[in-house]
Amino acid sequence: VVPSRGGLSASEFIDIVNKHRVTSVAAFPTTFRKIAFDLKEGDVPSVKRILMCGSSTSEELYKKVSQVFRLRSLRNGYGLSEVVGYVCMTAPNTIGTADAGYPMPSVEYKIVSRETGLPLEAGEVGEITFRGPHLMRGYYNRPEATAEALDEDGWFRSGDAGYRDHAGRLHVVERLKDMIKCLDQQLAPAEVEALIAQHPLVAEAAVVGIEHPDLGEAPTAFVVVKPEGRVGEDELKRLVAEQAASHKHLHGGVVFVERLPRTDTGKVMRRQLRSQYLDRMSKCI
Secondary structure, three states: OOOOOOOOOHHHHHHHHHHHOOOEEEEOHHHHHHHHHHOOOOOOOOOOEEEEEOOOOOHHHHHHHHHHOOOOEEEEEEOOOOEOOOOEEOOOOOEOOOOOEEEOOOOEEEEEOOOOOOEOOOOOOEEEEEEOOOEOOOOOOOHHHHHHHEOOOOOEEEEEEEEEOOOOOEEEEEEHHHOEEEOOEEEOHHHHHHHHOOOOOEEEEEEEEEEEOOOEEEEEEEEEEOOOOOOOHHHHHHHHHOOOOHHHOOOOOEEEOOOOOEOOOOOEOHHHHHHHHHHHHHHHO
């Protein structure tokens, strides 16, 4: 079943799944983040298998999905538009692990330094690169973009940050362009967003880096509060500060918004959030 539109509410999801007795669901983490916390165990008993793909997924979301669905399999996968299918995927009958699994048959991947292009050791975060028979030949009528993305040996530069663990599994961290450099250290917005999401009255949050003369970039949170809740900025800043190193603190503060701008595939439009913030600050000067 393919819904006629995205952004389904929990009640709409329940109606569609139960009407058609859907057994397997594949969707972006943002879809499950939107509905899972409004579902109860037993609401959709027919669903036995779930595949999440498209962006990194928090442990909290995996736990919640595992609670409300009676699953035999909760898998994660990593792929891009430039490939037909997936690059990596967790094993069948896996139940909710944060890694993206092992490479698909005939696919190779490695993590390289963005600066030097040299391979990195297990646990070191760098750019995810891969090659395989299902990779595109190039971008249509865009030779410069093709040359930038593909090297002469067929390795594709994904633009995603990640690392491999000692077992060879891929862990996707963030889009490289979304990484924040504060106090000379790199941080993934998802790390801080997961801390903010611990607050019971926070519906969702996005963290971006705002240029700062002393810090490099100041982590700044855009937060949507649940309708029944009221949350203070200091409360959220303290929540993060108590659990994270200083370069991950919300030095740029907290901006409360009604919703987060997203693409058609559900990804947060961080550039738009940053522009809105800077426009707002310029009007205050």
